[in-house]
Amino acid sequence: MKKQLQPIDAESLLHEHEFKKTPLRIMLLEVLSLSPTPLPVAKLIRKTKKLAADPATIYRALNAFVEAGMVHALTVDKTKVLYELVQEKIHNHHIVCDTCSAVESIPFCIKTIDQQAIKVSRQFNKVHSHQLAFVGTCRKCIRALR
Numbered sequence: 802m803k804k805q806l807q808p809i810d811a812e813s814l815l816h817e818h819e820f821k822k823t824p825l826r827i828m829l830l831e832v833l834s835l836s837p838t839p840l841p842v843a844k845l846i847r848k849t850k851k852l853a854a855d856p857a858t859i860y861r862a863l864n865a866f867v868e869a870g871m872v873h874a875l876t877v878d879k880t881k882v883l884y885e886l887v888q889e890k891i892h893n894h895h896i897v898c899d900t901c902s903a904v905e906s907i908p909f910c911i912k913t914i915d916q917q918a919i920k921v922s923r924q925f926n927k928v929h930s931h932q933l934a935f936v937g938t939c940r941k942c943i944r945a946l947r
Contacts, residue, residue, distance in 0.1 A: 809834040809886070818869045825854045826862055830871070830886065838904040839875045839883035839895065875934055877902060894932070898939035907935075 811830035815822050832848045833840065840848075842863070846856055863884055866872035875883040877897045883904060885893075893906040915928040938946075 807834070814871060818871055820865070820869070825849060825852050825858065828852060829859070829862055829866070833872065833884060833886040836885070838906055839873070839885035841881065841883055841902060845884065873932060875904075875932060877934065877936065894934065896935045896937060898942055899936050900938055900942040903939045903941070 808831045811827040811834070812822050814830060815826055820826060828849050829845060832845060842856070842859065845863070846854075846859055849859065863872060863874070867874045867884075871887055873885045873887055875885060875895060875897070877883060878899065881897075881902055883895075883897070883902070893908060894910060896905045896907060897903070910933075914933070915931055918928055918931070919926060
């Protein structure tokens with residue numbers, strides 16, 4: 802049974818990070834909060850279509866959210882970026898299909914991975930956060946190749 806996702810209070814989140822409360826920003830955050838997996842920009846453009854926002858404006862808003870630490874950008878390859886709302890109590894890693902970009906969240910994290918990275922690093926002594934994505938081919942795409 803899938804967990805029922807609840808929309809966040811987007812206006813409060815925008816206020817907390819000192820962003821102007823625009824209908825597009827509010828809708829982007831609400832759409833991201835209701836998604837169980839990271840979303841590509843194309844899907845966010847479709848979900849905000851009724852606002853008739855320019856895609857460049859959507860990209861700018863997402864980039865500002867990433868810089869503010871409100872949203873994670875999961876880079877699948879050089880051309881695919883998926884966006885996910887940062888939620889304090891939820892930390893997921895992902896498996897991403899390199900063919901169709903399907904995403905599945907992995908509900909666990911190796912808690913010591915940050916310390917392991919610092920031990921082998923020659924340039925860093927502190928890690929603030931981490932992202933981990935496994936890239937492969939989903940069952941649906943493998944069947945389609947047969």
